Amino acid sequence: QKEVEQNSGPLSVPEGAIASLNCTYSDRGSQSFFWYRQYSGKSPELIMFIYSNGDKEDGRFTAQLNKASQYVSLLIRDSQPSDSATYLCAVRGRDDKIIFGKGTRLHILP
């Protein structure tokens, strides 16, 4: 059973600090990795994707991928109250199917 694991949280981070969200996956052959943000009652919104080992930066967001450790993370710099949401990690495996984690609830403290 292929799995994507995330800490459910809530993760509380002071405003202006760095929020670090982590995700591990079981399928070593996974190809693509996505981070979605989901506000309560809303649909998932794609915020980052990464395909190669290393870091990928986009504004305040940085995705980090380590395929050897089967680990992907999302860093949010200068956290804002509007960043409070559930963050979903999604992994595309060798079978082309995307598996979602249950999500981590992030709470930015004003």
Place this chain on the structure above:
Amino acid sequence: EAGVTQFPSHSVIEKGQTVTLRCDPISGHDNLYWYRRVMGKEIKFLLHFVKESKQDESGMPNNRFLAERTGGTYSTLKVQPAELEDSGVYFCASSQSGLAGGDEQYFGPGTRLTVT
């Protein structure tokens, strides 16, 4: 550019009834996916269309679920007859390319289905 749209936003039906959900993908996106999230669980894959063809329907729970994508544009997901455990939020997503390195999926707002 219009995003993925879904209709209805919310449906409440009785056990045994039929419901049809509709998804309109982003224009030009050949790939269309259906997902479902039941209370407290993760989003789970149901099936994947490439244009009008079913590429992968391994996530469909049982034969009460029927998905179609006639003409390779919009898709429908029919549940007949609905059971209590079918309740959840049904998401549709679309992407331009099914290949790794180009498969960023964009989600619709979802249809919340409640079976009573």
